[in-house]
Amino acid sequence: MDTPTPDRPATPPAGPAAHRPAPGARWTDLDRPPLDERALRRALVRPGALWSDLTVVARTGSTNTDLLARAAGAAVGEGAVLVAEEQSSARGRLDRRWSAPPRSGLFFSVCLTPGVPIERWGWLPLLAGVATATALSRVAGVDTALKWPNDLLVTVAGEERKAGGILAERVVPRPGVADPGGVVLGIGLNVSLSAGELPVPQAGSLALAGARTTDRDPLLRAVLRSLEHWYGLWREAGGDPGACGLQETYAAGCSTLGRPVRALLPGDRELRGVAEAVDGDGRLVLRTEDGERRPVDAGDIVHLRPQEGTITG
Incomplete structure (x- = not known):
C-alpha cells in the first residue's frame, strides 16, 4: 500500500520547471492536481x-478490497474513508474491471455499519446513487441520472453515457461475533477524462457533460456530505426507504423506469418487460408481456439492457 499523498502546496512551483516536471512528480499533470488529505480531513472528520x-x-x-480487509480485521470502523488517486485493479459489480488515468476521477470506498434490518441493506447502493447525483447536480451543475442498480449516467452530445458506478460488498463478520458486520461501499466517477481517454467510446465523464467544475476536492466533499445526509435519514427511519423519502427520490432520478428492458439472468435466461418501479426491497419491478409484475433483485441479473419497442398488457 502506498503512503498517503502529502499536502497540496498553496501554489504550484513557479518558473519554467513548473511546466516541465519530472515524470512521476506530484505536479506532472497540472490540470489534475492531487487531493489534499489534511484539508479533506479537517473538513469532513469532525466530532459527531x-x-x-x-x-x-x-x-x-x-x-x-483494501477497506474490506481492514474492516474484517477490525482495523477500521464505521465512517472510514479510503481514497485512491489511481486504481490498478478497480472492480465493479460481478467483478467487472475498469481503469482510468491517475487523478482523472474520484475513486473511493467507505465503511458503514448500518444497524438496521439486514434485509434493508440492499438499498445502500441505491442510496449512494441518490447522494452522488444530488451532490453533482449542486456542485458541478451536471444532471446525473441513475441506471438501476448501480450506474451513474451523464448526458454527452444528447446521449446518456455511464460516468460512474457503485459497488457494495459485505464485511464478513469475525468468527464468534454476533453482529452482522458491515458494508464497504465503493464509488468510482470519471471526472476530467477526455474523449480519447475513455475506456470505451460509450462511456462519459463530468468534463464531457459540461460540468462547471472538475476540481475533485469540492466534488468529493459534496458527495461525502450528501452520502452522510441520506445515510442518516435512512438509518433514522430504520432502513425504511419510503419513510425517509429515499424510494421516491430514487424513482424520480432513475432513467431505467418507464422503459422496456431485458434482464439477462444466469444460465442464458432472459426476462423482458417494462421497468415500472423499484420496490421497498430495492428490487426492479418489471411488467411482462402477459401483464405479470416480476421483481428482479440486483444479485439475480448479469446485465440489464434496453429493448426496442413497447410492451402492452
Missing part, C-alpha cells in the same frame, strides 16, 4: 460526524 477517518493513497489495486 459520520466520517471518522479519511486516507488518500497515491495508488492501490482497489479501495474496496
